[in-house]
Amino acid sequence: MKQYVFIALFTATLTLVLAWAIWRISLKYKLYPGIRERDVHKTPTPRLGGIAMYLGVVAAFAVSAAHPFFSIIWTDPQQPLAILGATSLIVIVGVADDLLDLDWMIKLGAQFLAAGIIAWFGELQIYALPIGGMTVWSGWVSFLLTVFSIVIVMNAVNFIDGLDGLVGGVALIANVIFFAYSYLLVRDTGASTYFTLASFIAAVLIGACVGFLPMNWSPAKLFMGDGGALMLGLLMAVSAIAITGQLDPAIIGDNDAFGRSQLLGAFIPIILPVVIVFLPLLDFGLAVIRRMRAGKSPFAPDRKHLHHRMLDLGHSDRDAVLIFYAWTAIVGLSVLLMYIGTGQDWPGEYLAGVVFGVVGIAACLVVTLLPPTPARSESSAPEHTPQEAS
Template identity: 45%
Template structure:
């Protein structure tokens, strides 16, 4: 566990320090989030926070290479270098979009290229835990790998609409996924918790922790597309590298054989359930209104939380609660009796619903003059 802490702390400290420098860079190159009708901030705010996140992740990779156990991930395998290369590509794509907006087709092409680079370096789906273990032709698996990257990156970008929201949700998701990967890997024969999935998850936790102090309301810097796309890609890399490694027929350490079969499929979906739900609702809402599914609007989950009457910070914390409830609740079925998990989830669900529909009498947000209009995590959510 000490090596994981080293990776996490390296990513957190470097990201925290780099964010200050990146903010100056954003101001110099004019990477600013303009104020739009659907936004909550009132003055332009610098973005490009994803560049600092990439620096933090790269530092964690370099440190991990020198560690006794994590260093074995680099021995004869280029996978982590492939993830770093893909992360660099997608961060560059997002950074260019943050400075000079790109059209949707160019961004999609960049996401496909990043996913293809990961697959080229061996980070790809090799099997699907469906009906036991299902192997498909390699071109199909590569296509599915790229699809996972595209969906994950856009899911995080969709949820990126309030200060600290995307970074916090990804932090919760990565923490839940790390816990699951660590416990499952410890039941392998022989046990091996130092996997690609656990390394990426630990580094991702550190990146989010290092960025959040700069990004929580009132934010001084937005992560921009550079950050949202990077976080989505790293989540995808962690889930892709783990999916197919868990043998469903083996229920060692798992509460039941049924959960052993279902969890490898459900966990990756559950950790991004909130962004996925936001995408689904947005597509349905816009299609029903006769608009393009990708036409930006002010109907996202975070907008609705504000419309209910929650303050900025309270809305973000409540969405953290919902994200944690889904992610941790799903993971709990692996190691607790089903009835215990179900009771715990129901209790938390009742609490989450009650808190969501109960608005505070006064906002806890700083006054506009103190917040200086800083009010959205990236200003880029579609």
């Protein structure tokens, strides 16, 4: 565990230092776009924070090559190099969009290319679904399922990049929960080492988010932009595929560590990676439906995302962000607790997860739908609310 703590702290420290430096350089050379018609913030703010996060991630991978605990990553360098190559591509295109506002077709093409690099050259694909021994029946099906899954998660994370600290905080909470899950899963399956590529990526992303949030908390000095949000989505999808999509279904179906609830133990490896990005996926789905019904591109920007609706209900920007944090934590922790309960001879931990989830979701619904302040119009949105990226 201490090795994971080290890599997270290293990434966080480097990301924070680089974010501050990029903020100063951006202000000095005016490396920020003007206010666009769809933007709701009124002060031009640099959007290059994704560069700091990217460099922190790259440095963490470099350190892993020299660290004995993580050196197993580089036994076959094809996977880490593919991950770094795809990440570099998506950050370059994202930063170009943050500065030049690229056409959505260019961004989408780059996303598919990056996902293809992961699936084809990195050979990180969804080979199996841990349900009753189910495997993906075709190499091309596995490839396409992997590529579309990565692209969907990338866009889902990017779509919620609309309030100061929102994406960074949600990704931080999601990766903490996913790290705990992947760590426990490896323990329960009786592996000889607690190290996995999924746990490593989650630890690195935890560090990148912790390092960036001080610069992004309301009022934000620096936005992560498309470069940062797309990178987070890409690596979160890759970490989930690295452990869930390649997990032998027989390990879960036959392992006594999952106790009485064999069915739940089989489904959670699929459920939890989806649950931790539940809000981004929900927002993404609603946005696609809304825009296509209006005869627009599913990637045409608008101001009708979930966080915008919360502002219009009367929540302040900070309150809305904290409520998103609560939703992510409640839903993710509930499933994690239920997973922990599957390894017990009595249902106490499982029931604790169910009760925690029901009570927590009920509380979140009340807070979300009954804000403490009167509803306000769009024109009164906070000055520092970031641009709608997608």
